[in-house]
Amino acid sequence: LVGNFVLVRHDSGAGPTETVAADATGRVRAQVETGLSARELEVLRLLCAGDSDQQIAETLFISVKTVQSHLDRIRTKTGARRRAELLRFAMDHGIA
Secondary structure, three states: OEOOEEEEEOOOOOOOEEEEEHHHHHHHHHHHHHOOOHHHHHHHHHHHOOOOHHHHHHHHOOOHHHHHHHHHHHHHHHOOOOHHHHHHHHHHOOOO
């Protein structure tokens, strides 16, 4: 780990060194562990920050209806129904 980046060196010796943002590796791990898409994780993180549907829409440059669709899919995948349950899910999975 170097600052906000992770250096990945291929063991072949001749292969290139790859630099990946540390946050990106965390996002990929969260996607695999939760089954949520990258966009769903973004919506969930903003929800956990206390943003309203309108604020989430403005931040992500999408419509409120799209935010609500993402939240519906998140609820289906997680089984959490209320915002408080979504927050608990996010905390339990290191998203919030």
